[in-house]
Amino acid sequence: MRKYRALALAMGAALALSACADNEELPRPSAAPVEVRPAISADRFTMVQEEIFTSIQDADSELDSEALTARTTNPFTQMRSAEYALKEILADSFGLERLSSSAVQTAISPAGTYPHAAISIMDAPQGSNLQTIDVFQQESARDNWALWGVLDILPGATIPSLTVSGAGAELLDPDSGESLVASPADVLAAYASLNETGSDAKGLNFVDDRLSQTLRSGKEANAAAVEGAGTVTMTYAPAETGTVSFRTDDGGALVVGQVDFKTKIEVTTEGATIKLGSTIGSLGSGQAGGEIEVSGTLDANYTVLVAFHVPAADSEDEGIQVVGASDPILLSVKNG
Numbered sequence: 200m201r202k203y204r205a206l207a208l209a210m211g212a213a214l215a216l217s218a219c220a221d222n223e224e225l226p227r228p229s230a231a232p233v234e235v236r237p238a239i240s241a242d243r244f245t246m247v248q249e250e251i252f253t254s255i256q257d258a259d260s261e262l263d264s265e266a267l268t269a270r271t272t273n274p275f276t277q278m279r280s281a282e283y284a285l286k287e288i289l290a291d292s293f294g295l296e297r298l299s300s301s302a303v304q305t306a307i308s309p310a311g312t313y314p315h316a317a318i319s320i321m322d323a324p325q326g327s328n329l330q331t332i333d334v335f336q337q338e339s340a341r342d343n344w345a346l347w348g349v350l351d352i353l354p355g356a357t358i359p360s361l362t363v364s365g366a367g368a369e370l371l372d373p374d375s376g377e378s379l380v381a382s383p384a385d386v387l388a389a390y391a392s393l394n395e396t397g398s399d400a401k402g403l404n405f406v407d408d409r410l411s412q413t414l415r416s417g418k419e420a421n422a423a424a425v426e427g428a429g430t431v432t433m434t435y436a437p438a439e440t441g442t443v444s445f446r447t448d449d450g451g452a453l454v455v456g457q458v459d460f461k462t463k464i465e466v467t468t469e470g471a472t473i474k475l476g477s478t479i480g481s482l483g484s485g486q487a488g489g490e491i492e493v494s495g496t497l498d499a500n501y502t503v504l505v506a507f508h509v510p511a512a513d514s515e516d517e518g519i520q521v522v523g524a525s526d527p528i529l530l531s532v533k534n535g
Contacts, residue, residue, distance in 0.1 A: 237307040237367030238315035238337065239344070244307060247344045248319070251335070252300040255279075255346065259295060262286055272336055272345040274440045274457045278502060281530045285478060289487050296526065297324035298349060299331055306361045306368035306445060314338045316347075316370055316443050318453070320358060327351075332358070332506055332523045334443050334455055347443065348455060348504045350523035353409050358522055359447040359508050369446035371454075379452055380510050380517045383442040387456040390505065390521075391435035394460070408521035410505060414460075425464060428471040429493070435460040438502060450511030455504065455523075462499040473497075483532040497534045503527040 239247065254270035257263075264280040271279065282295050299321040307317040315337040323330050334347040352358060361368050376382035381389065381403055389401040394414055405411075414433070421431040438457035445453050466473055473493040475483070483491040491497075506523030510516060 235366040236310050238310045238317075239307060241305060241307070244305060244317060244344075245302070248300065248302060248335075251344065251346050252298060255298065270343060270345050272338070272347055274438060274502065274504060275346050275348050277530070278348075278504075278525070278528045281502075281528045285482060285529065288481050288485060288489075289478075292487065296349065297327055299324040299333075302333075303330070306363050308370040308445075309367040313340070315344075316445075317344070318361070318368070318443070318445060318455075320352075329354070332455065336443070348457070348525070350455065350504045350506050350525045352523050353521065356520070356522040357508075359449060359451065359453055361453060362446040362448050371444040371446060371452055373442045373444065376512075378450060378512050380512055380514070380519065383444040383452065383454040383456065383509070384437070386454055386507055386509055386519060387437040387442055387458065387505075390507070390519075391437055391458050391460075394458075395433065395435040404518050406518045406520045408524075410503065410521055410524040414527075417462075421462060421464065425466075425473050428468045428473050429464055429466040432463045432465075433460055434463070444509075447508070449514070451514065452507075452509045453522075454507045454509050456507075457502060457504050459500070459502045460527075462501070464493055464497045464499075466494055466496070478529050479532055482529055483534055491532070491534050493534060495535050497532065499532050500530045501527045502530055 251270040255267065258267040262283040264283055267279055268276055285293050286295060301322040302319040303322060305317055305319040308315050317335040319333045321331045321333050329351040332350045332352060335344050336347040337344045371383060373384045374382050376385060385401070386403065389403045390405060393400040393405055394411055418431065418433050425431055436459055438459045440457045442454055442456040444455070447453055464473060474490050475493060475497070476488070476490045479499050480490040481487055483489070504525040505521055508520045508522050510519065
């Protein structure tokens with residue numbers, strides 16, 4: 200009886216309120232104010248970075264790609280795992296990319312929409328004189344923050360100041376070129392095209408940079424090595440990992456993306472073979488100092504990270520500058 204009586208009283212109260220509604224409007228609830236803030240506090244993120252780099256250090260000590268995935272994500276996971284494969288073959292003659300765990304400044308994307316992202320300018324790692332750009336990502340609320348990529352700041356390059364407010368740093372849509380000379384995705388695709396063709400930048404203007412110079416030199420050296428026996432072609436494409444891009448104070452953007460490229464060596468002279476050493480020979484043979492013989496076609500697959508300063512659409516200088524890059528890393532070798 201008590202349960203039914205309580206229910207009857209509740210219904211009676213509802214009916215009474217309904218009867219009053221015609222005479223006097225009920226107060227309407229107001230939406231709670233939305234707190235505008237970065238995805239994580241700066242102090243907390245410093246602790247998160249320490250956790251990330253400790254986890255990577257543990258994975259490095261065992262060259263354990265599975266353990267690496269605990270606090271890293273692509274493209275860093277892919278690139279570090281490739282380094283592990285080379286380290287297992289080359290031992291002390293190959294060094295893993297040095298990492299710094301000391302951030303000079305950090306910008307963090309707003310809370311709310313995922314993935315969250317953060318970018319840090321780091322002190323130069325021990326044994327290097329180049330500061331690095333480290334990119335971090337949190338894919339969803341259930342995922343830990345992870346290291347997405349590490350790039351060296353190129354000598355002479357200036358990293359543009361990011362636009363940071365109480366809500367955090369403005370994260371940009373990869374496919375939106377609003378207020379920029381081009382969208383982040385289009386910039387990455389144009390840079391890949393420029394390096395493949397030597398001239399076609401899809402209508403964009405890139406300032407010549409050290410990474411492109413290095414890639415050109417590598418292509419020329421490969422061509423010289425196979426002269427008279429075969430040909431070398433290099434193809435480039437944006438990786439599927441997309442871009443991480445932040446608005447800069449000058450109205451432009453700092454865009455970080457990954458480019459995959461393939462070196463194809465094809466023997467064209469009947470009866471000829473081409474011997475390859477260096478990292479291709481070692482990875483292809485599984486032995487330090489190893490060589491492989493190419494009698495048909497060989498594919499060597501690489502990847503690299505690149506950071507661009509993309510100007511605002513109304514900028515007088517529309518030149519896109521490469522301000523950071525990782526060392527290209529050999530991912531795989533397929534002979535025949």
